[in-house]
Amino acid sequence: MAFHEQRFPLRLSLTSSGGPGRQTDIVSLSNGREARNRRWRFSRRRYDVGSALRSVADLYAVLEFFEARGGQLHGFRFRDPVDFCSVRPGEPVTALDQWIGTGDGVTAGFPLVKAYGDGAAVERRPVVKPVAGSLRIAVDGVQREDGFVLDAVTGIVTFAAGHVPLEGAEIRAGFEYDVPVRFDTDRIEINLDAFRAGRIPSIPLIEVMP
Template structure:
């Protein structure tokens, strides 16, 4: 299997339904109290791509994309319209949206992350598929220029000179999810599709 660095058509993913999933193991004790734990450190996102189909031409594009990926065999990029950027949904990404780390005079490599919440309960999500050309970086509050002060290597910001001790390294960006189809087939009837019944096309996030 491989990962194809292509994005599922965004006009088709726009109507998809889905979001984050977590796995929680709950044991009810004899006294009625519960013990809860999770084997997952990170959430996993699932979607139904079938709900974005609006015409037979859309269905044709879906089938072609499915065949190119050989069904679930190869992964691809997916735009989660409910959560695809470092800023709040109504704002454009900015240089200081997400704190990536603090300079120590030696470290020059910082992974892209997005933080949900604040304080001890905050969840820090690793971003693995940033959108090329969308990443903005600042060091100590000062915007840095890509190709001059920093470079993007995969999902890491690599400063050409280490950040000074105490300087906050921050970034803003858009990002995609690495996903794959979660079924070996697409089943659709033209008659039922034209009558408003859409196929189920499950898509699941990949851990990379």
């Protein structure tokens, strides 16, 4: 299998449903309490991009995209309509949005992450499919315009020689990103409900690590 750096058509993802899921083992103890254990380090997202009434042209676009991915065989990019950038919906992306590391004067590569949290806990999710051209970087609060490159396939920011952050320097980043997914079915069923329009009742997608 392979991962195709293609994004599912954006206009067809805006009516999707879904979001993150986790897997937790829960054991009820004899004293009435519970023992809980997290089986997955990170959440895994599922989506369904079916059900909405679409034109025949849109139905064909889904069919063509599905065939090009070989059904479940190859992964691809998907833009979550709610969670697709380093800030909350409606806020502008800035170079100070997310902490991605602290310099030591030697390390040049820093993977992008996004933090979710409140006063009780913080979870940091790896961002492995950033959108090319969307990255903004700041070192110790000062935005950098050059001296670094982003690998949009892996989500790793690499500083060039002479630009490596000094020891103790805080590195922060702002960015947009896609979710790596695959189809969670090997069958697409198209229903024509009206003249030159129809629907695909279900198109399940599941997050993968490419």
